[in-house]
Amino acid sequence: MAGNCLEAAELTGSGRPVLLPTEIECSLLSAVDLECEDLPNFPNLKSGTVRMVGVSGILRKEQEMWETTDKSLQDAFQDLNALMSKAREMVMLAEKMRQKLLSGSTSQSGAAEDEELGSKQEMQDWLLSVGIISPVTKESAGAQYHQQLSRQLSDFVRIPLERAGGMMNLIDIYCLFNRARGTELISPEDLLQACSLWEKFDVPVMLRKFDSGVMVIQNKSHSDEEIFARIKILVTKPDALRTGVSASDAAITLGIAPGMAKEHLLTAESKGLLCRDISPDGFRFYINLFPEIDPNNVYSVKDYGVYDTWSRVASASE
Amino acid sequence: MRRRPGIGGLQTAAAARDQYRLLGENVAKIRTDLMKEQLTTFRTQLEDFARKHKNDIRKNPAFRSQFHDMCSKVGVDPLASNKGFWAELLGIGDFYYELGVQIVDICLATRPHNGGLINLQELCNLLRQRRKSDREAVSEDDCLRAISKLKVLGNGFEVISVGKRKLVRSVPTELNKDHNEILELAQAQGFVTVAEIERRLSWTTGRAIDAFDTLLDEGLAMIDDGHRDGIRRYWFPCVSSISTAVGADT
Numbered sequence: 001m002a003g004n005c006l007e008a009a010e011l012t013g014s015g016r017p018v019l020l021p022t023e024i025e026c027s028l029l030s031a032v033d034l035e036c037e038d039l040p041n042f043p044n045l046k047s048g049t050v051r052m053v054g055v056s057g058i059l060r061k062e063q064e065m066w067e068t069t070d071k072s073l074q075d076a077f078q079d080l081n082a083l084m085s086k087a088r089e090m091v092m093l094a095e096k097m098r099q100k101l102l103s104g105s106t107s108q109s110g111a112a113e114d115e116e117l118g119s120k121q122e123m124q125d126w127l128l129s130v131g132i133i134s135p136v137t138k139e140s141a142g143a144q145y146h147q148q149l150s151r152q153l154s155d156f157v158r159i160p161l162e163r164a165g166g167m168m169n170l171i172d173i174y175c176l177f178n179r180a181r182g183t184e185l186i187s188p189e190d191l192l193q194a195c196s197l198w199e200k201f202d203v204p205v206m207l208r209k210f211d212s213g214v215m216v217i218q219n220k221s222h223s224d225e226e227i228f229a230r231i232k233i234l235v236t237k238p239d240a241l242r243t244g245v246s247a248s249d250a251a252i253t254l255g256i257a258p259g260m261a262k263e264h265l266l267t268a269e270s271k272g273l274l275c276r277d278i279s280p281d282g283f284r285f286y287i288n289l290f291p292e293i294d295p296n297n298v299y300s301v302k303d304y305g306v307y308d309t310w311s312r313v314a315s316a317s318e
Numbered sequence: 319m320r321r322r323p324g325i326g327g328l329q330t331a332a333a334a335r336d337q338y339r340l341l342g343e344n345v346a347k348i349r350t351d352l353m354k355e356q357l358t359t360f361r362t363q364l365e366d367f368a369r370k371h372k373n374d375i376r377k378n379p380a381f382r383s384q385f386h387d388m389c390s391k392v393g394v395d396p397l398a399s400n401k402g403f404w405a406e407l408l409g410i411g412d413f414y415y416e417l418g419v420q421i422v423d424i425c426l427a428t429r430p431h432n433g434g435l436i437n438l439q440e441l442c443n444l445l446r447q448r449r450k451s452d453r454e455a456v457s458e459d460d461c462l463r464a465i466s467k468l469k470v471l472g473n474g475f476e477v478i479s480v481g482k483r484k485l486v487r488s489v490p491t492e493l494n495k496d497h498n499e500i501l502e503l504a505q506a507q508g509f510v511t512v513a514e515i516e517r518r519l520s521w522t523t524g525r526a527i528d529a530f531d532t533l534l535d536e537g538l539a540m541i542d543d544g545h546r547d548g549i550r551r552y553w554f555p556c557v558s559s560i561s562t563a564v565g566a567d568t
Contacts, residue, residue: 215472
């Protein structure tokens, strides 16, 4: 490239160039190794063999890298295509088999039933291997893997559940369990399947789904009645009669997470125990007084009952 | 089988039915064997593929994404279970399940800041910061797949599109159309005012304030009354382009 812009220099007898007054001699090197003296830890840059140094050299290297990657990617895509067509065959075969087993389950015969159960089990295991999840139903017990996982999980969650007050978010379990495992982590679907199997086994934990879609696991011994009793006590305290109870208040008293507390308060409301009050101060719950109020004589206050307590507390604060 | 009258005929018919049933079972059995064989062949093929391309899947997010697309077209879910061949032989299960755990962590940590709604880009940045030591690159596509898996756990993990951006929701809050429109407008400057909403969307004051109140309740919006003109601004941390690192705020 230099050859086109500059004129050729005159040469002396021995081939050396004649330098004019302002010229200095310089030459192009075929390779340059750069070392940085100021920063001893700076990586030394070595140029490749027989390449131009500078930006174009780097670009050339990038290009070559891309070309080799491209070629191996092409192979990869071809192999991927072949694999996928095989997988497609498997899926179709699995569907046929599944249909057959489903229709076979309607026939009645004692001896064949065991055999069918056996092959149903195998079927589930195969489907799982290929990557098709079949949900746990009343008839099926799911893949063997999930059954084992189910037992493992019921042991694992015992201690975290105690610590969390008897109820825990499914997603928290997912994180806890996987972190404890370290490798060979389970998928969210694995967790869901395993937890759904608990109702078939005799384990002290159960999976529960709230209206909002939140899923939790809870101790079977941890009943709703107990929680409601505690909420009732909390909500009939003089302070609570005046200003109500928020989710965070309940969380602190009950010793559970605020999100869970809110779920409990909402459930208590749907059972008629509480009333909600949404105001600029926030979302608060009060004891439900309406059952005690006589619709024909709204102002009559019985001598016992919460209405009485409430009216006394309310008037005392004025 | 010739039909015979009387008890003998009934017995023959019963015997014939039994025989047909047994034959049917045998047929099923043969197909079971066929299935076993097919499965073994498939597994071998997958092993070959894994031997050659396991690294490509690990290192190349574009190839990984293509792989997932093809799987879903065929109808298999490579991430469905840890026990599947895919997870076992290709080893991608651990990658995504761990990503899920990290995403949950980050969403939890940033919830006080943004109310449970985080920009996908910010999430990916925080993820990459966290995983600096890991060699494997994480693309937005990977995050989306991990999140779609988390969805089944019921905690409201979802990706919603607001304008050009994607937001990741980690709380079971219902966001209706009104809220989405406000979020879209907020993208421009990170905040909106009631007047702006009324003007741009032609809503009544009541409707705008209602929507804002819900967003405030859920912690997705923050009030800013500190301007000289006295107009209240509503800020939305999840859509603002200025994102502070987690833990750096007061």
